[in-house]
Structure formats: C-alpha cells, structure tokens
Amino acid sequence: MMGSRRAGAAGASPAAATAAKTTIAALAGALGISLAALGTVSMRVARRVVTPAGRVPDTELLAVDVAAQTLTLSRTPDTELPGRYGLFTTGTASYVKVGAVLALDQSSVKRKLLTQIGTDDRLSAAAAFSGWYYSDPAELQLSYHSELVGSSLGPCPAWFFPAADEAGEPSDTWVIQIHGRGTTRTETLRAVPVFHAAGVSSLLVSYRNDGEAPRSRSGTYMLGATEWRDVDAAIGAARRRGARRIFLMGWSMGGAIALQVALNSAHRDIIAGVVLESPAIDWRIVLDYQAHLLRIPGPVASTAVRALDSEWGSRVVGLNTPIPFDRLDVVARAAELRHPILILHSDDDGFVPADASYQLAEARPDLVELEVFRTARHTKLWNYDPERWTTVIREWLERRRSAADS
Structure with a gap:
C-alpha cells in the first residue's frame, strides 16, 4: 500500500501539478498583498503619532x-x-x-x-x-509680559508672570509650564494662580513644532526625546536671570518632556521638583491604549511602534532619528530619578491611561506622590474640581519649601 501511494503521487498529471503551482503562487501573492497592506496602514498610523495636527472636533x-x-x-x-x-x-x-x-x-x-x-x-x-478655559493671559488679571527664549532652533515665544517672595522682592523660585501634544502654552494658564499665590514666578514656554516655536527639519514630534532641549534652554535663561530654584510642570506630553528634562538637564541641581498633570510616562502604554480605543488591529499598532523605533521606519515616517521608546519609559528608568514628583491623574483619563502613573508611584514611593481623581478625564482635573486641584499643589509646594528650609 505504501508503495502504491508513492507511485500515485509521483505519477500526478501535468494538469494537477500546474494547478498546485498556481494555487501556491496565488497564496504567496495574497500573503504579499496582506503584508504590504499591513505595512502601509502601519506607516500611516506611525505618521499620525508624530505629525502635529490641529484640534479635532469631538x-x-x-x-x-x-x-x-x-x-x-x-x-x-x-x-x-x-x-x-x-x-x-x-x-x-x-x-x-x-x-x-x-x-x-x-x-x-x-x-x-x-x-x-x-x-x-x-x-x-x-x-x-x-479644558483650557482661559484663552488669553490677560484674563488672569496678573502682571505678565511676552518674551522669547533662545533655543538651538531659534527663539521660542513664552509668557512670564513674575511673583514676589514673602519679603516682597522678586521671587527667585520659578515654575516652567510645559503644554501637551497638539496644544499651546495657553493650556497651562490655569496653573499660574496657584504658583503665583505661593510666591513662584511662572514661565509658560513653547517648544519645537508646536505651532509657535521654530520648526525642526522634520517638523515632527519626538514625544519628548528632543523637545526637552527647548525647555532646558528656558531653565538656563531663568538661571541667568537669578532663578535659584525651578519647578517643572508638564501636561500630558508635556509631562514626558518634563521628565526628560529632570533626567537629562545640565541644570538638574536647581530643579526643586516636578508636577505632572495627566502625564505620558510610558509611550508604549499610551499608544497601545489609543490603538485599542480607535480599534486599530494589534499587528498594525505594534508594527507602527516598531517603525518609529527603527532606522528604516523612522526614515519612511519622516523622522531624522528613531524615537527612543526605552529612553522615554520613565517607569523603567525610575531608579535614575532624583527630584520630588507630584502626579495628578484621573482613572477615566480617556487618552493617556493612568497605569504608568501608578507604576511610577509604586516604583519610587520615596519621591512620587500620586493624587488620583476618579472622574475628571484628560487634563481637565482643574476644571472638574479646582479647589481640590489647587489645594493638592499648594500643600505639595509648602512641603517642598519646608524641606528646602530644613
């Protein structure tokens, strides 16, 4: 029986052999088309992540x-x-x-x-x-002026709100406010009053490719990997003007930028602490969540992230260099942190999940305080409960001042 089977197979007709080859070719072609389609869609998703875009109606x-x-x-x-x-x-x-x-x-x-x-x-x-609410700095009814912060790409527009210390002298403690993805420094106006009342001067900055600051050669976001340099330039400018202690406050992607400043700045010695509002702490978690939200298939989303983190993919997407997701994962780099951090995040954020905020607080309980809101959505915590939001930041600042004086 075995011999007869081998003989039958060997003696297949030319028509059957041709049909088999045609089927194999068709399957290979279909697989090639599927892989090409996967690659095309993945590149579109990757471009969307790093391309600055206007406000989308929701x-x-x-x-x-x-x-x-x-x-x-x-x-x-x-x-x-x-x-x-x-x-x-x-x-x-x-x-x-x-x-x-x-x-x-x-x-x-x-x-x-x-x-x-x-x-x-x-x-x-x-x-x-x-959640912006304030649309113009004059609405705060506080003294301010516009200025330019020099960076490696050129002048970055900023607003400066001077504050006075307890003796009525110009404060040598500043906070640098860093807005999120797809927004401008106007987003951060909500935070000026609480810092001003605490005697902290506020510098609201712009950074490359945000529509106000200079455009980089690629014109794309790097999710904090390069934007932090513009904020670091602002710290240098503040230091030259007499600032001796500087807080950073980052909103959404601005949180990722603030953390990169805290980890990489040559001015780390005068950073007094970091406040994070709805922050992006691990971009892989954020992008995976958003892909699920948009019903983007898992293979497409994972291919897009790999493309952004690779030499070949970054060139296709239009980046000058790959996005270093490992370096931007601050949970993995938690041991490197040296500054007190206050995180305000809502469990129902809807855009940047709070998972990494919880993980960072667990990894560094000696430095990180996490204030959890249950129902406030993304970067709308002040809007939802301004009294609680203001009290948490004010008391944290008071603890930082007490620690500095002791």
Whole structure:
C-alpha cells in the first residue's frame, strides 16, 4: 500500500501539478498583498503619532439659546463633566466658555454659556470640548509680559508672570509650564494662580513644532526625546536671570518632556521638583491604549511602534532619528530619578491611561506622590474640581519649601 501511494503521487498529471503551482503562487501573492497592506496602514498610523495636527472636533453643537445664554452639546464622557470648560468652534466666535450642566439626557447636555452670545452670532456645529478655559493671559488679571527664549532652533515665544517672595522682592523660585501634544502654552494658564499665590514666578514656554516655536527639519514630534532641549534652554535663561530654584510642570506630553528634562538637564541641581498633570510616562502604554480605543488591529499598532523605533521606519515616517521608546519609559528608568514628583491623574483619563502613573508611584514611593481623581478625564482635573486641584499643589509646594528650609 505504501508503495502504491508513492507511485500515485509521483505519477500526478501535468494538469494537477500546474494547478498546485498556481494555487501556491496565488497564496504567496495574497500573503504579499496582506503584508504590504499591513505595512502601509502601519506607516500611516506611525505618521499620525508624530505629525502635529490641529484640534479635532469631538462633539456637536446642537443648539444655542441666546435668550437663556445656554448651549446644548452632544453627550460624551467629557461634555457631561461638571465644572468650567472651553469650546472650540468656528463662525463668529472661535472659542466660548461654558459652565454648569443644566440638563442632560441620553444624547445631549445643556450647559450655561459663560461667553456672551448675541442674536447675530453663528457657531459651527462641529466643536471641540476643552479644558483650557482661559484663552488669553490677560484674563488672569496678573502682571505678565511676552518674551522669547533662545533655543538651538531659534527663539521660542513664552509668557512670564513674575511673583514676589514673602519679603516682597522678586521671587527667585520659578515654575516652567510645559503644554501637551497638539496644544499651546495657553493650556497651562490655569496653573499660574496657584504658583503665583505661593510666591513662584511662572514661565509658560513653547517648544519645537508646536505651532509657535521654530520648526525642526522634520517638523515632527519626538514625544519628548528632543523637545526637552527647548525647555532646558528656558531653565538656563531663568538661571541667568537669578532663578535659584525651578519647578517643572508638564501636561500630558508635556509631562514626558518634563521628565526628560529632570533626567537629562545640565541644570538638574536647581530643579526643586516636578508636577505632572495627566502625564505620558510610558509611550508604549499610551499608544497601545489609543490603538485599542480607535480599534486599530494589534499587528498594525505594534508594527507602527516598531517603525518609529527603527532606522528604516523612522526614515519612511519622516523622522531624522528613531524615537527612543526605552529612553522615554520613565517607569523603567525610575531608579535614575532624583527630584520630588507630584502626579495628578484621573482613572477615566480617556487618552493617556493612568497605569504608568501608578507604576511610577509604586516604583519610587520615596519621591512620587500620586493624587488620583476618579472622574475628571484628560487634563481637565482643574476644571472638574479646582479647589481640590489647587489645594493638592499648594500643600505639595509648602512641603517642598519646608524641606528646602530644613
């Protein structure tokens, strides 16, 4: 029987052999197409990660009641939050402020308007809900001026809010505020009052490729791997102007930048501490979470991350150098940290999961304090509960001052 089987196989007809070859070729072709498609989609995802982009609408403006000064938005986990927020739109106004939730149902939320809207105003239905709230530094009613911070790429615009110490003299303690991905220094205005009240001068900086500071050759984000140098230049400028203690505060991707400054700066000796609001501490966790959120297949997402971290992939995406995810993983580098860190993060962040914040607090309980909010979403902790947010930062600053004086 065995012999007859071998003979039968050996004696297959030419037509059968041709059909088998055709099938194998078709399968190989299909596999090649699938791999090519995987690579193409992965590169698109990778480019999206590092390409600066404008604000994307995330809610719909359903109605405006001019008489009652209210507006109705489509309901999302963000638009239903209590507190004060901003709304980016287009039309006769590009930005309006909203206050308390007045009513809500399964699909919509009615909120109080805090910006006066008239009968002649027309607002676009496409809108973006924001935690910025303040849209101009003058709204804080504090003394400030605009200035330029010199960096290796050129001058980076900044706002400086001087504060006075207990003796009424110009404070030699500063905080440098670092905004997040896809935003500008305006995002950080919310934090100026708490530091000003504590006698800390605030420098709100811009950095390469954020739309205000100079553009790098590639014009892409490096997720903190190069942006930190512009912030380090700001520390140097502050030091030359008499700053003796400097705090860093980073928001979202600004948190990743702040941590890279703390780890790499030549001015580490005058860094007094770091405050992180909804920070990106491990980009692999962030990108994996966002891929899942956007229903991007796992192989596509993992290929995109590998591309960003490789010589070949970075060239395809348009980067000058690969993104060093290992170096940006501060949980893995926790032993290198030397400065006190305060993290404020919400469990329902929705954009940058709090996992790495928990991990960093567990890895360095001697340095890291983690203040967890349950329902405040991404970089909206001040908006959701300004009293708690302000108290946590004020008391942390007081502890840092006591430690410095002892």
